[in-house]
Amino acid sequence: MADAVTVRLTVNGVEREGRCEPRKLLVDFLREDLGLTGTHVGCEHGICGACTILIDGEAARSCIMLAVQADGAELLTIEGLMRDGKLHPLQEAFREHHGLQCGFCTPGMLMTALDLLRTNPSPTEAEIREGISAVLCRCTGYHGIVRAVEAAARKMR
Amino acid sequence: MSPTGWIGKPVKRVEDARLLTGRGTYIDDHPPVANLHHAAIVRSPHAHARIAGYDLTAALAVDGVVGAVTGEDVLRHTKPFSVGVTAPVHYYCAATDKARFVGEPVAVLVAKTRYIAEDAAELVRVRYEPLPAVVDPERALEPDAPVLHDAVGTNLAGHRRLVYGDPDRAFGEADVVLKERFRFPKYGSTPIETYGVIAAWDSLEGVCTVWSNFMGPFIMHPLTARVLGLPENKLRFIVPPDIGGSFGIKTSIYPYIALIALAARRTGVPVKWIEDRREHLLASSSGTDRVAYRELAAKKDGTILGMRFRWLDNVGGYIRSPEPGCSFRPTGNFVGPYRFRNLEVDASVVMTNKSLTGPNRGYACGHLYFESEGMIDRLADKLGLDPAEVRRRNLIPADAFPYRTPTGGLYDSGDYQAAFEKALELAKYSELRREQARARAAGRYFGIGLALAVDPSVSNMGYVATALDPQFRAKPEYLPKSGAVDSATVKIDPLGRVTAILGTTPQGQGHQTIVSQIVADELGLTPEEITVVDEMDTFTRVWSISSGTYSSRFGSVGTSAVALAARKLKAKLVEYGAHLLGVPKEQLEFRDGAVRPTTGKGPSYSIKDLAGRAHWNTESLPEGMEPGLQATAVFGFTVSKAVDAEDRVNSSNTYGFIAEVMAVEVDPETAAITILRYVTVHDAGTIINPMIAEGQIYGGALHGLGGALYEELVYAEDGQLLTGTFMDYLVPTASEAPTIDIAHVVSPSPLTPLGSKGLGESSSMTVPAVIANAVSDALGPLGIRITELPMTPTRLYELIQKART
Structure with a gap:
């Protein structure tokens, strides 16, 4: 076991610091050391997308990255999506269009959709499907999710 | 107000x-107890091997490791789980004498953190004596096949021949007899949240508390208490408020509950284990792969006189409860929505060196309807009738409810004609057929599939006894089982x-x-x-x-x-x-x-x-x-009764109905299947929340599509799993998900105060049938009929190439 190192980063606008082994996965650091359990672990090999967060504004898998690699970075996790006590338009739209059932992929799905709408504010249905194909959902058949992202895109434009 | x-x-x-x-609360989110330690499980790399011994010296010397459990502890401190057959299968929560599938637990390491536990697990040395493996259920029954369980002496875990009506006479009087062999793949719904167990064993109070994302049935609670040697009221199961999907799969977490509870008992600290994805694909649960031989007897006008089912269900290394539900869960609805009264079922449950099976969304019904609906289309083809017309001629009429099936099912309510006609109308079936004629004339492979299913909800626990011989059930010491x-x-x-x-x-x-x-x-x-x-x-x-x-x-x-x-x-x-x-x-x-x-x-x-x-x-x-x-x-439900002496049982309590129409086009060069139209009509009685009901249908349909086109736990002949990651085990993404036209027909159940029925499994049980029928119809001009799933591009391409040459 290697000695612990200090990791300093900004999460959801707040400067955070923790000590962990250099080999610690970023998602484990978020969940165990920072208490941010909203980001979920689904496969630990970068396919299911449940652990997706934004790192310096871009969607990334926190399960195939080490915490030390995020040192100095600015992170946005599901816990930071609400603003001023109000749901983000994407969160609202997921509720409105039944874009979630068990909710386990939902944090990764929301962060992925956020990234999609940042780069493509007016996606077609096919583009939405392609965009969110980075996250696996086993409950919804994706129907409600696609409708929700369409609705949120309209609202956010 | x-x-x-x-x-x-x-x-x-x-x-x-x-x-x-x-802010959900899933099993991995909050430590419910102080001083939590973490487990890593050592798993067999061999599909079949005798275990000659363990060396844990190096593992236990790792700083932060507090203890371990091996098969020896399992043998000494736990009992085997009860199984649903009379064959002497000794199924413990981890391998004791032999490992019988790749990924079977052989030891557990407990440490301060998961990282340390994983480090230590790598240092465990298990002395294996590898044995020949067998993965195919038909091969496993050959006389020279390796035998998994010496005490059983064969790989046949159970066998039943069930006869309803007079099938021999039906086949004797038939104008047409059709035969086909089908293969259904081994797949699981792979919830995105894996298994998780936290166990705390208080030796002073003699109470073991387990937090887990177990979904029931809670019959597994007394079974686990017996395994651990605890009175039932000293074993506490707590389920967190949020579970990240299950689809039947988390029924089968209970052996891990026993294993982690044992680890907590032996190490004296509360132990947490969260399964990783590799472990999940290797060793959680899936449906069975099945080889089915089907026969259908009919009159010239398309009236079905009877059927014969011969099944080999592959339950993997051990038959784990509630198996053999894979064969018997749909006993009451074996005949589906059709009137025929003569049926013979020959069900063999086979053990091979694959991972274990259990309930998976549509439990046993995906298999059933894939075969049955495929046979109906073959009948239509043989008689030169439209497949919709053949179905119409055999449906149970709307005035026949409540309808007692020959196998003991009591269909509580329904209007199958209305739901079926609604589906045909929504799909514009006649127009689709004209479109197909035009497409075929242009050399395109356009097909239309139909599938009808009785959708059983609320299992009567008594159905599992169908696996036992009536003579066994007639013994005075046998306690009949029923209830929901x-x-x-x-x-x-x-x-x-x-x-x-x-x-x-x-x-x-x-x-x-x-x-x-x-x-x-x-x-x-x-x-x-x-x-x-x-x-x-x-x-x-x-x-x-x-x-x-x-x-x-x-x-x-x-x-x-x-x-x-x-x-x-x-x-x-x-x-x-x-x-x-x-x-x-x-x-x-x-x-x-x-x-x-x-x-x-x-x-x-x-x-x-x-x-x-x-x-x-x-x-x-x-x-x-x-x-x-x-x-x-x-x-x-008072309609839940024990299986009778003639093997009849009302295996579920409420029965919905599903009617589906799908149109596809197959590209003969790439073997890509494009879904052009997909209509599903459900009758689940009173719908309490249509938004949630529709969500269940969408989700169920995509599970069915995954099994039909993409998902399979593929094993090499030596028993190694070849699809152990999400890069090989293909789960459909949003790009593969079809748009669905959903409609409802409402026949309230007379058995429930609100008139509602279940519909959670929904189209998972019909999509394999409807898409196989659609693709068969599309490739009909080439003489291809789908008999095996999943229809991967490789498999389909080979069929097309073979047909063309």
Whole structure:
């Protein structure tokens, strides 16, 4: 076991610091050391997308990255999506269009959709499907999710 | 007063606020107990090997490791699990004498962190003596095949031949007899949240507490207590409020509960284990792969006279309960929606060196309808009839309900014709056929598939005994089994606020929302005014062996318990109001949230008013009335009976119906299948929340599509899993998900207070059939008929190439 190192980063606008082994996965650091359990672990090999967060504004898998690699970075996790006590338009739209059932992929799905709408504010249905194909959902058949992202895109434009 | 009529509305979900903001409580989220330690499981790299010994010296020397458990401890301190057959299969929570599939647990390391536990697990040396493996169920029954269980002496875990009516006569009198061999793949629904278990063993109190994302059935609780040598009331199962999907798969977590509980007992610390994805694909659970030989007897006009099913279900290294449900779960609905009365079923349950199986969405019904509906299309083809017409000629008529099937099922309600015609109409079936003619003329491969299914909900626990010989069941010491019950409590606090408490284990089905709708309707409130608690805890909830959230049961049995509890409470409020007003209770009724005179004139008492009086002044209660304002109802189906001497059993309690039409085009060069149209019509009785119901259908359909086109746990001949990651085990993404036209027909169940039935498994059981029929129809000009799933591009391409040359 290697000695612990200090990791300093900004999460959801707040400067955070923790000590962990250099080999610690970023998602484990978020969940165990920072208490941010909203980001979920689904496969630990970068396919299911449940652990997706934004790192310096871009969607990334926190399960195939080490915490030390995020040192100095600015992170946005599901816990930071609400603003001023109000749901983000994407969160609202997921509720409105039944874009979630068990909710386990939902944090990764929301962060992925956020990234999609940042780069493509007016996606077609096919583009939405392609965009969110980075996250696996086993409950919804994706129907409600696609409708929700369409609705949120309209609202956010 | 708030209007009633919440049932039937697409009420937005109560659950969503927490789940959308990262505040859900899943098993991995919060340590429920102090001093938590972490487990890593050492697993067999061999499909079949004798275990000669263990060396844990290096592993136990790792700083931070507190202890370990091996097969020797398992053998010494636990008993094997009961299995659903009489064959002497000794199934322990980890390998003891031999490992029988790749990934079978052989040891557990417990350490301060998961990272350290994983380090230590790598240092464990297990001395294996590899043995030849067998993975194919037909090969496994050959005389020279390697035998997995010496005590059994064969790989056949169980075999039943069930005869209903007179199939020999039916086949003798038939104008047409058709035969086909089918293969159904091994796949699992792979919930995105994997298994998780936390166990704390208090040796002073003699109590073991287990937190896990177990979904029931809770029959597994007494089985596990027996394995651990604990009285049932000293083993506590707690299920967290949120479970990240299950689809049947988390039924089969219970051996891990025993293993982690043993680790906690042996190490003296609370132990947590979260399965990783590799472990999940290697060794959690899946449906069976099956080889089926089907025969169908019919008259020239398309009337089906009888069928013969011969099945080999592959349950992997051990037959784990509730298997052999893979063969018998649909006993009551073996005939599907059709009238024929003659059936022979020859079911073999085979053990091979693959991972273990269990319930998976559509449990056994995906297999059943893939074969049956495929046979109906073959009949249509043989007779030169339209496949829709052949189905029409065989459907159970609408005036025949309740309908007793030859296998003992009691179809409670339905109008199969109406639902089927609705599906054909929505799909514009005749127009599709014309389009197909044009496409074919242009050299394109355009096909239309149909599939009909009876959708069974709420398993009668008694069906599992179909696996046993009637002579065995006739012995005086044999205890018959039956039942499907659920309970709910509704209570009113001193200020008139209403809480409903359930013992269910929802995995995304929105029980809190649905219960709030039901209670709101019953008590004249709004859903937001109701608090719903559904965290199962075997120490505090009222439960029975059939409790849990599986076999599409909540929409039928859980909702019934809630409605009855609310009605019981209303009756008490009326009685109390009558006492306060000094009038006979017959002159009062509960309406719009208050006890009121039936005449509409005179004083009334609101819930709040009555709650205040009842809680604060028990003297105001009538003589003999139990204090407090709460009611618990336990709802059980009286149509759940034990399997009879002729092997007939009403294997479920409510039976819905599904009618589907799908149009596809197949590109012969790439073997790509494009879904052009997909219509599904469901009859699940009263729909409580159409938004949630539609969500279940969408999800179920994509599970079916995954199994039909992409997903398979593929094994090499030596028993190595070849699809051990999500890069090889292909789960459909949003780009593969079809658009679906959904419609409902409503035939309320006469057996439930709300008329509702379950529909959680829904189209998972029909999509393999409908898409196989559509692709077969598309490739008909090439003489191709699909007999094997999944229809991967490689498999389909090879069929097309072979047909063309």
